[in-house]
Amino acid sequence: MGYKIGEVARKVGCKVETIRFYEKAGLLPEPSRSAGNFRLYSDSHLEQLRLIRHCRSLDMSLDTIRNLLKLRLHAAENCREINDLVDAHICRVEAQMKLLTHLRGSLQKLRSQCSGPEASGTCEILLELSGCECHGAGVGS
Amino acid sequence: MGYKIGEVARKVGCKVETIRFYEKAGLLPEPSRSAGNFRLYSDSHLEQLRLIRHCRSLDMSLDTIRNLLKLRLHAAENCREINDLVDAHICRVEAQMKLLTHLRGSLQKLRSQCSGPEASGTCEILLELSGCECHGAGVGS
DNA sequence: CTTGACTCTATAGTTACTAGAGGGATTGTA
DNA sequence: TACAATCCCTCTAGTAACTATAGAGTCAAG
Known part of the structure; x- marks a missing residue:
């Protein structure tokens, strides 16, 4: 009776x-236990876990x-x-996408700074990276 | 002599x-210290921190x-x-973008399942969420 | 009756910080 | 010179969502 973990x-x-x-973490209710203290899950547990x-x-x-x-x-x-919750999540995902798009632009620009080895004495990428001050917020997953 | 933290x-x-x-974390070298044990940073510290x-x-x-x-x-x-490192990072960013694009699609499809309150007896969104098994990997920042 | 596969609890590790406790140093003002 | 405000110090614990380990107990098959 019931599935083991x-x-x-x-x-x-x-x-x-x-x-x-x-x-x-309080996401899955505690299942019943076998005589030997093993967790025994029901179909509704299975569904909720899915x-x-x-x-x-x-x-x-x-x-x-x-929630x-x-x-x-x-x-x-x-x-x-429920719809609001899903919408809010879509918004979060889109915000992340916007951030990443911006990031990719910055990175591609950075990458293009390189004029190749021996072209100049210094590394333009490193120059740009340590030059300006940035108050970036990161991507925050 | 030197900036305080x-x-x-x-x-x-x-x-x-x-x-x-x-x-x-080993990203910034240990600065010198004042008589009272305060950290004293140089301009090169400043540059590296930037x-x-x-x-x-x-x-x-x-x-x-x-690295x-x-x-x-x-x-x-x-x-x-150095170029390779930047390229590899661009790849990571693009991989994340791809994942998010896919995610947004799934979410929008999910959202569109809702036929409005009182249309059907059940919540189609929840139905879909607990129905199929998914082996998704998440977005992994 | 022993081996192996399974399960149990509890704890520490991951990333990139942030926040707090409990103290010492320095600075300005009365 | 006393005192308060502001800085700085170290150390520890917390965040999110798990993953991995240690050390022990349970169960079925041979």
Whole structure:
């Protein structure tokens, strides 16, 4: 009765430790235990774990997923909020894309500074990198 | 003689703790000390710190920056390697962009599943999220 | 009854910082 | 000279989302 953790990991395609981690992080309810203290998961656990992994593959944070799981408890009434949550995540992804596009531009410009070995005495790339002051914010995953 | 750490932080535009962190991480050489054990930085420290911050703003890892600093010791001879390092970083950025583009597509498709409140009894978004198994790798900053 | 595969808990490591505790140094003012 | 404000010091712990290890217990097959 119930799947052991290794079985679940195989079915869902993640590591055993990740499952235990989600439990401690409050994303997956504690399953029942066997006589020998092994975790025994139900189909609903399996489904919830798949949801979590799917959301993670879409790069949602665990916090966002926690919110989604709360909303799921009354999915019908929370239709609006669920859509908002997904929209907010799309916004985050697009913001990241914009940052990366900008970054790539800067890098390509930097790269083009190089006039080849022995052309000049110095490395133009290093010159540019240490020259100006930058207050960049990084990409922040 | 030499700038105190707060002064350097102000000039470069980062936090005092960040500077100490770079020292411990081996990115910034240990500066001399005052009689009262305060760090005293030179202009070359300042320049190197600016280089580090610029690279960080381009989202290079500290490890990549460490490599770049090593190459910088003999910049003229290492022209090729410096270019390679920048190219490799551009590749990483482009890989991330590709992932995000894919992600956005998936999210938009997911979002479009919603047929509005009260249209159907269930939430199509949640259905899709917990339905299929996904072996996604995440975006990995 | 032993071997091997599985599971358990608890802890430390990863990245690039940031924030805090608990103290000492320096500077300006009264 | 006393005192407060502001700086600086070291050390430790926290962040996100896991991953990896140690050291122990459980279970099925041979």
